[in-house]
Amino acid sequence: MARVMTQSLLPRQRAALNAETLLIGLAVLGLIAAPLYFYPVFLMKVLCFALFACAFNLLLGYTGILSFGHAAFFGGAAYFTAHAVKEWGLSPELGILVGVAGAAALGLVIGFLAIRRTGIYSTMITLALAQMFFFFCLQAPFTHGEDGIQGVPRGHLFGLIDLSEPLNMYFFVLAVFLLGLFAIWRIINSPFGMILKSIRENESRAISLGYTVSRYKLAAFVMSAALAGLAGGLKALVFQFATLTDVSWQMSGEVVLMTLLGGIGTLVGPVVGAALVTTLGNYFATSQIPVTLITGGIFMLCVLVFRRGIIGELYASRLGKWLSGERRS
Amino acid sequence: MIFDIPIQAFLGQLLIGLINGSFYAMLSLGLAIIFGLLRVINFAHGAQYMMGAFAGYLLLATFGIGYWPALILAPLIVGLASAVIERLMLSRLYNLDHLYGLLFTFGLALVIEGTFRYYYGSSGQPYAVPSALAGGYNLGFMFLPKYRGWVVLASLLVCLGTWLLIEKTKLGSYLRAATENPTLVRAFGINVPLLLTFTYGLGAGLAGLAGILAAPVYQVSPLMGSNLIIVVFAVVVVGGMGSILGAVITGYLLGLLEGLTKVFYPEASNIVIFVVMAIVLLIRPAGLMGKEA
Numbered sequence: 001m002a003r004v005m006t007q008s009l010l011p012r013q014r015a016a017l018n019a020e021t022l023l024i025g026l027a028v029l030g031l032i033a034a035p036l037y038f039y040p041v042f043l044m045k046v047l048c049f050a051l052f053a054c055a056f057n058l059l060l061g062y063t064g065i066l067s068f069g070h071a072a073f074f075g076g077a078a079y080f081t082a083h084a085v086k087e088w089g090l091s092p093e094l095g096i097l098v099g100v101a102g103a104a105a106l107g108l109v110i111g112f113l114a115i116r117r118t119g120i121y122s123t124m125i126t127l128a129l130a131q132m133f134f135f136f137c138l139q140a141p142f143t144h145g146e147d148g149i150q151g152v153p154r155g156h157l158f159g160l161i162d163l164s165e166p167l168n169m170y171f172f173v174l175a176v177f178l179l180g181l182f183a184i185w186r187i188i189n190s191p192f193g194m195i196l197k198s199i200r201e202n203e204s205r206a207i208s209l210g211y212t213v214s215r216y217k218l219a220a221f222v223m224s225a226a227l228a229g230l231a232g233g234l235k236a237l238v239f240q241f242a243t244l245t246d247v248s249w250q251m252s253g254e255v256v257l258m259t260l261l262g263g264i265g266t267l268v269g270p271v272v273g274a275a276l277v278t279t280l281g282n283y284f285a286t287s288q289i290p291v292t293l294i295t296g297g298i299f300m301l302c303v304l305v306f307r308r309g310i311i312g313e314l315y316a317s318r319l320g321k322w323l324s325g326e327r328r329s
Numbered sequence: 330m331i332f333d334i335p336i337q338a339f340l341g342q343l344l345i346g347l348i349n350g351s352f353y354a355m356l357s358l359g360l361a362i363i364f365g366l367l368r369v370i371n372f373a374h375g376a377q378y379m380m381g382a383f384a385g386y387l388l389l390a391t392f393g394i395g396y397w398p399a400l401i402l403a404p405l406i407v408g409l410a411s412a413v414i415e416r417l418m419l420s421r422l423y424n425l426d427h428l429y430g431l432l433f434t435f436g437l438a439l440v441i442e443g444t445f446r447y448y449y450g451s452s453g454q455p456y457a458v459p460s461a462l463a464g465g466y467n468l469g470f471m472f473l474p475k476y477r478g479w480v481v482l483a484s485l486l487v488c489l490g491t492w493l494l495i496e497k498t499k500l501g502s503y504l505r506a507a508t509e510n511p512t513l514v515r516a517f518g519i520n521v522p523l524l525l526t527f528t529y530g531l532g533a534g535l536a537g538l539a540g541i542l543a544a545p546v547y548q549v550s551p552l553m554g555s556n557l558i559i560v561v562f563a564v565v566v567v568g569g570m571g572s573i574l575g576a577v578i579t580g581y582l583l584g585l586l587e588g589l590t591k592v593f594y595p596e597a598s599n600i601v602i603f604v605v606m607a608i609v610l611l612i613r614p615a616g617l618m619g620k621e622a
Contacts, residue, residue, distance in 0.1 A: 125566060135599040292439040293439070296439025
């Protein structure tokens with residue numbers, strides 16, 4: 001396919017940019033209006049998982065590292081935040097910061113070990129290290145083992161806004177979610193993000209261009225872990241507890257599924273995937289059929305039939321090409 | 330007495346470690362074989378181990394087929410079922426990134442476990458020790474249940490047999506050749522896709538065999554394989570991916586180490602294998618017996 005001349009694309013691209021801005025604006029308006037129609041706790045759950053999946057996608061979709069241990073950062077931060085807020089009496093925003101810092105520290109350790117190998121090997125390392133963290137959480141006294149940390153107070157944001165009000169909490173979660181998404185968007189569109197993508201595409205070439213690839217990988221790992229921690233800390237405040245479920249390897253698998261289903265390497269794909277998987281989980285939680293049966297089936301289907309995910313397929317379709325201003329061939 | 334610990338407790342834990350190690354060795358052997366040829370990390374290995382145990386349980390419960398025939402039948406059933414899945418689905422993923430194989434088998438594991446949970450619930454089903462292996466020997470310093478001795482012996486035989494199959498037979502030489510260069514082996518007129526299917530079936534069958542061996546020791550439950558598999562992954566990473574000998578030896582050693590940790594510092598027994606993995610990665614990223622990739 002011949003490359004289309006840049007000049008002829010410009011008006012179209014501008015239109016596409018407008019279309020994209022419009023869509024994002026509509027989505028944000030939709031999210032602001034959403035608590036009128038949906039149960040706020042469910043929406044907050046979706047937003048937390050969506051942020052988690054986006055953070056995960058920063059690593060898988062833009063750096064090409066598949067981590068099968070992201071639950072350690074998500075669930076770990078949930079524990080740290082819950083402990084900081086409940087035992088130390090910190091305010092919610094500081095509690096979340098503690099969670100983020102803890103997750104980033106964990107990401108530094110796990111990432112440092114994981115990037116010593118590449119591809120499938122590093123995936124197994126993340127999985128094993130996250131499992132080690134799971135056993136640590138099972139036995140460490142501050143996590144209260146099987147019971148988890150319960151009755152975490154939501155507190156007052158900046159000492160002013162009462163987060164025990166569902167709507168206040170919802171808008172706080174929404175604000176943090178949008179902030180996280182904006183951070184990811186900034187990261188992937190920065191020169192740093194471009195280098196990450198070049199590592200994903202061809203690691204040896206990135207090395208030959210003089211980039212210290214391992215440092216970039218580690219930086220991406222820590223950022224992804226910190227953002228996953230942001231989602232985890234938020235979730236601990238929303239549900240007011242932190243349990244072993246969030247650090248288990250099943251959770252790591254779930255976030256992979258969300259990203260895969262929505263579209264690896266797309267900004268909004270993980271959000272869509274998270275919304276779908278969470279809805280499915282809620283729906284099947286009350287039925288006889290184990291949720292894993294459904295999620296596992298979707299997993300196999302995604303891998304076999306549509307590896308680009310929902311949003312990825314949409315981008316690849318005619319509509320998507322028109323929206324992004326690419327000329328049909 | 331060693332460090333104030335009674336010798337019975339010490340040897341007892343060591344025996345438990347050896348038995349766990351036997352299962353680690355058998356499972357990591359299957360994983361290493363599959364990985365060596367297919368380059369697929371078989372996440373469904375734990376589910377296939379569970380299927381082996383369930384096959385034995387169901388053969389007994391529905392057809393009245395006892396332990397000894399089940400020892401042959403269960404691995405065959407698991408191997409055949411897995412070979413069908415490989416042929417129909419997994420084989421479509423070989424020319425993609427290896428990560429897709431991992432993701433596919435992960436989904437497969439969830440589906441298998443979900444199905445068994447749907448029919449049998451999460452609680453365990455008991456499976457009696459065969460009468461020939463009931464009871465035990467009094468070794469003077471400790472009591473050795475016969476069945477546990479048999480598990481250790483059987484796993485050694487299985488590992489040795491598999492090693493001989495791969496290193497000393499014609500089929501094994503095809504396997505090793507196809508690992509090195511599948512295209513060339515195909516050019517010599519050997520049906521490589523069939524070989525891949527066979528290998529996957531063999532690896533899964535080994536997991537099934539481990540499962541039926543485990544049925545009388547642990548309870549038969551749908552989730553019996555899901556936590557084990559991650560420990561086995563760590564074993565494979567320590568041994569060096571794709572190194573069959575490495576997988577087997579590391580399996581036994583780490584099982585023993587886990588047993589020892591239970592004696593001296595029980596709190597760390599769950600994580601000691603992962604700690605070893607982290608240390609090995611720092612010193613020798615390719616694993617103890619792996620080649621530098």
